Amino acid sequence: MLSVRDLDLYYGDAQALAGVSLDVPAGELVALVGANGAGKSSLIRAIAGMELPRAGTIRFRDQDVTGKDSHTTANLGIGQVAEGRQVFPSLTVEDNLEVGALLPRARRKMKATMQEVFALFPRLAERRRQTAGTMSGGEQQMLAIGRCLMGLPDLIMLDEPSLGLAPLVVSELLRTIRLLNEGKGISILLVEQNVAASLKLAKHAYVLENGRIVMQGRGEDLLHDDRVRQAYLGL
C-alpha cells in the first residue's frame, strides 16, 4: 500500500531523515518507534506532502506521490492524525468534521461518514455544536481522528495520539485504533510514545534513530529484543 524508499529530508543543512525505507502493506498496522528528535514526525509529514524530501521516493497504491501536496495525498487516501492534534479550535465539532470531507473522494459521502464517526465517538455527537478549542485533550484527539476519517482514508498515519491523555483515555484510544485497523480494514502507521503498547498492536515495526532505520521486525520480536527493551522500555 505505502512504500518509502531511500528517503532523505533536510531542514536547511540539518539532515532529519537519511535513506529511510519503510513499507505499510494493505490492511496492516505498522509501528514506528524512536527517541525524541529521531525524525518520526518528519517522516509522516514527508509522506503526507508537507515536507519536500531531497531524495528518495514515496509510492502509494502504485502511484508516485513524492513531492505531491497534502491535498493530493489526502485525496488519494493518505490520512493523517498529526502531532498536537491540529484541530480547528474556533470551529464547532461539526464544522471541523465537515471540513475534513473537503476532498473530491469524500465530499459526496459527507453526511453518511459523519454518522459513522458519531457512532464511533458518541461524545463528538453530544458536543457537535461546541467549539473544538473548549474540549478536553481526549475529546480533541477523538475529533482529530474523526476529521481524518471524514476524508475516507485507506491509510492513517497517527503521530503520538496518546500524548498528554489520561491512562484510561489512552487505552480507549488504542482500542479505537485497533478497531479502525481490524474492523474497518484501514492500514495504519502508528507513532506512539507508548512503545510497549504499540509494539503489541503492530504486526511489523521499525526503529528510527537519528533519521535512520536501525532495526525492524515483527512487533512481537522487537518487544523482546534487548536493545529495544533497554532503549525504549526502560528495562
Place this chain on the structure above:
Amino acid sequence: MPALPYVANAVISGTLTGIVYGLMALGLSAIFGVVRQVNFAHGELMTLAMYGAVGAFQGLALDPFLTMIAAAMVFGVFGYVLQRGFLNRFIHRPEHLRMLLMIALAIIIGNGLLLAFGPDARSVQTSYQLDSFELGPLLVDKVRVYAAIAAVVATALLAAFFRLTLTGKAIRACADNPIGARVAGLPVAHLYAVTFGLGAASVAVAGCAMVQLIDVTPGLGPGYTLLAFVIVIVGGLGSMVGALLGGLAIGVSEALAGLLITPSAKSMVSFGLLVVLLLVRPQGLMGPGRR
C-alpha cells in the same frame, strides 16, 4: 457647539459612510486573517473599481449600484487569478519580500490609473445625487443611504458564505489553524485564492458605493489602504464583526470631527482614536480570535 440636529445629521451620515468603510476593511481583514498577507494594494483596488464605475456611468450610462454587481464578479475573478497564479508562489517567502511585492502592486495600479485617467478628479452625477430623505429636522443624503444598504447586503452575503458553505468553513479553518488545514488535506492554494477574490470583490463593491460619496483621483489608494488598516486594528484583527464596528467608529468620528472641529481634522481624529485604543485595548474592540 452646533445645534443638536446638526450633530445628529453628522452621526447618521458618519454611520452610513462607516458601514461602507466596514465592508472595505472586511476585505483587508479576510485576506490578512487567512492568507497572512497585508494587501497593500487594497486602496488601489478600490480606486480602480471607482474608475470602473465612472467609466461605466459615462460610457454606458450604468448606475454605479448596477456596476457594483459586475464589479464584484470581475474583481472576484481577478483576485482569484492574481492569488492563484501569482501571489501563491510567494507564500513561503520572507515576510518583507511579500510586503514589498504588495506595495509594488499598489504602485503599479496607482501609476497605471494616473497614466490612464490623468490627475483630475472624476465623479458620477446621477439624477438623485443631491436628493435627500427628510426626517423632521434631519436631512439624510439618498446616495449615502443606498451606499450603506448595498454594503450591508454585501456584508451579509459574505457572512453567510463564511458561516454556511463548506468552502467558507474551510477558509475559516485555514485562518484558525494553517497547519491543521494542511494536515486535513484542504486545498489551501484554492482557498487562499477564493479569499483574495472575496476580498477584492468586497473592496470593489465598497468602491462603487464610495464613488457616489467622494470624487475619485488616481492618488486615493494609499490613504484608503491605511484607513482600512486602522479600521481592522480598531475593530480587532481577525474579527469580521470587529471590522464592521471599526468602520462605524471611524465613520462617525470622522463626521463628528468634520462638524465639531474642521473637515481637515478628520484623519487626525481617526488616528488619535487608534492611538488611544492601542493604549487602552490593544487587541481592538472585538479582541483576537473572535469572528
